[in-house]
Amino acid sequence: MRGVLIDGAAVASPAAPAAGESAPFDPDLPWQRARSVALRPEPFGALVYHFGNRKLSFLKSKLLVSVVESLADHPSATATLVACGVPEAQRGAYVKALADLVRSQMIEARAPLPPTARRLPAGPCSGAGLEEL
Amino acid sequence: MTAVLPTRPERPVGGRLIDQFEYGLDAPICLTWELTYACNLACVHCLSSSGRRDPRELSTAEAEGVIDELQRMQVFYVNVGGGEPTVRPDFWHLLDYAIGHDVGVKFSTNGIKLTKARAEQLARTDYVDVQISLDGATAEVNDAVRGTGSFATATRALANLAEAGMKDTKVSVVVTRENAGQLDAFKALTDSYGAQLRLTRFRPSGRGADVWDQLHPTMAQQKDLYQWLLANGENVLTGDSFFHLSAFGEALPGLNLCGAGRVVCLIDPVGDVYACPFAIHEEFLAGNVRSPGGFQRVWQTSELFADLRSPQTGGACTKCAHFDACRGGCMAAKFFTGLPLDGPDPECVQGYGETALAARDASTVTPRSHLDHSHTGPVRGQPTMLGMPGIPVKICDESPLAGADLR
Numbered sequence: 001m002r003g004v005l006i007d008g009a010a011v012a013s014p015a016a017p018a019a020g021e022s023a024p025f026d027p028d029l030p031w032q033r034a035r036s037v038a039l040r041p042e043p044f045g046a047l048v049y050h051f052g053n054r055k056l057s058f059l060k061s062k063l064l065v066s067v068v069e070s071l072a073d074h075p076s077a078t079a080t081l082v083a084c085g086v087p088e089a090q091r092g093a094y095v096k097a098l099a100d101l102v103r104s105q106m107i108e109a110r111a112p113l114p115p116t117a118r119r120l121p122a123g124p125c126s127g128a129g130l131e132e133l
Numbered sequence: 134m135t136a137v138l139p140t141r142p143e144r145p146v147g148g149r150l151i152d153q154f155e156y157g158l159d160a161p162i163c164l165t166w167e168l169t170y171a172c173n174l175a176c177v178h179c180l181s182s183s184g185r186r187d188p189r190e191l192s193t194a195e196a197e198g199v200i201d202e203l204q205r206m207q208v209f210y211v212n213v214g215g216g217e218p219t220v221r222p223d224f225w226h227l228l229d230y231a232i233g234h235d236v237g238v239k240f241s242t243n244g245i246k247l248t249k250a251r252a253e254q255l256a257r258t259d260y261v262d263v264q265i266s267l268d269g270a271t272a273e274v275n276d277a278v279r280g281t282g283s284f285a286t287a288t289r290a291l292a293n294l295a296e297a298g299m300k301d302t303k304v305s306v307v308v309t310r311e312n313a314g315q316l317d318a319f320k321a322l323t324d325s326y327g328a329q330l331r332l333t334r335f336r337p338s339g340r341g342a343d344v345w346d347q348l349h350p351t352m353a354q355q356k357d358l359y360q361w362l363l364a365n366g367e368n369v370l371t372g373d374s375f376f377h378l379s380a381f382g383e384a385l386p387g388l389n390l391c392g393a394g395r396v397v398c399l400i401d402p403v404g405d406v407y408a409c410p411f412a413i414h415e416e417f418l419a420g421n422v423r424s425p426g427g428f429q430r431v432w433q434t435s436e437l438f439a440d441l442r443s444p445q446t447g448g449a450c451t452k453c454a455h456f457d458a459c460r461g462g463c464m465a466a467k468f469f470t471g472l473p474l475d476g477p478d479p480e481c482v483q484g485y486g487e488t489a490l491a492a493r494d495a496s497t498v499t500p501r502s503h504l505d506h507s508h509t510g511p512v513r514g515q516p517t518m519l520g521m522p523g524i525p526v527k528i529c530d531e532s533p534l535a536g537a538d539l540r
Contacts, residue, residue, distance in 0.1 A: 038207060
């Protein structure tokens with residue numbers, strides 16, 4: 001996996017079995033960073049590590065890092081992109097990047113929360129902030 | 134007088150990952166941690182000149198402190214080695230401690246301690262990888278460099294691991310002139326244990342410098358190796374160590390870049406932090422984990438690492454058409470053969486290395502490490518490659534005079 005926003009398997013992980021079958025990516029459903037995945041901030045974005053399949057991947061945009069981290073705070077991936085201020089022209093690339101991350105099991109489907117029970121925490125993507133973090 | 138600070142190039146925004154890696158990461162992707170200089174073997178090409186334990190080696194509590202720090206820094210796995218790491222009495226404790234702190238472990242061993250019981254224990258443990266070192270696909274080739282009986286020890290460990298159901302065991306081979314013709318045999322041997330083959334490059338580090346002229350692959354062997362890796366690369370690990378071969382043409386899979394001090398480093402048994410496992414020399418010593426601020430401060434603030442974290446802009450190699458493929462090759466290989474760090478790798482596949490080696494003048498003194506933990510007395514099963522008489526595995530096996538030099 002190699003793209004504008006993500007670079008995966010650039011460095012051999014000690015054991016990286018092939019990702020299993022996973023659901024196709026629908027940006028209108030709720031998603032979250034997989035529970036067995038850690039994001040480590042780096043100057044260019046983040047290193048993504050999956051403790052289960054031991055795959056390593058790299059997010060090459062800080063905005064994408066914010067998107068992945070705040071997926072869980074929004075009702076859908078599309079809503080997350082809007083909240084994070086991803087420019088309209090780049091949304092397609094971001095949707096593709098998220099689909100790649102689903103394929104490599106870095107993000108996973110989330111059961112929708114009842115709309116009244118939620119309060120969005122103040123975070124990088126909570127306001128209308130358009131600045132790239 | 135105004136002090137002028139040297140300016141370092143600024144990290145670009147976006148672009149290729151390899152260009153980002155040149156500027157270093159906030160923490161290593163993985164690092165090598167040698168737990169002890171003690172080893173039961175005396176391999177002729179040992180990269181760390183191991184043999185005897187160093188009295189200053191990190192205590193159990195200090196080693197746990199390093200693991201705590203790696204967890205905080207989100208270093209998700211370490212390559213543990215030595216010496217022979219499993220001869221440390223607290224090895225199994227430290228293994229569990231690391232795994233319990235989200236630091237996965239891949240450890241390299243000659244197999245001496247991998248009994249059936251240990252193999253079963255490892256097979257039950259998630260997040261651990263075992264790598265058995267083997268430098269010949271036959272006992273004859275292996276034992277000449279690693280010592281009599283070491284092939285049997287390694288294959289016994291492999292059999293124990295396979296029998297216990299251990300997954301993804303690695304067989305780690307340093308490619309030399311003696312075994313470069315055995316690549317298919319290594320693959321077959323590895324497959325027979327359900328294991329995965331890992332090939333790495335032989336560097337003139339540690340005792341490797343003493344035998345480099347005799348053991349480093351010939352140019353023809355390098356070419357064959359390159360073709361073999363292109364054909365088999367999907368299923369063979371290399372630690373991305375053969376990136377200098379990419380200058381033959383098509384790039385090999387993986388990171389084609391020297392990661393020293395940028396994305397990898399070495400913590401040695403006494404806690405010293407070097408730019409890379411093949412660079413145990415004061416020139417590449419960045420600090421010690423025992424100093425205030427620990428490993429994190431060394432990684433993030435050492436002047437040496439800051440110097441390494443910029444792209445190479447000068448030197449003969451930057452003018453070469455293949456520079457983008459090999460990036461000048463291996464820093465340690467150049468250093469320990471007395472070549473300039475901004476010049477060609479001694480095994481440069483375009484032939485510039487041979488020219489550079491030939492051009493060294495007679496007064497060139499190749500650098501030696503300040504450390505040598507080699508055994509000082511005879512070692513059981515001592516390798517015979519250097520033409521020394523072997524010490525029998527058990528000195529009185531045949532007759533009380535077996536192995537004695539009676540001349």
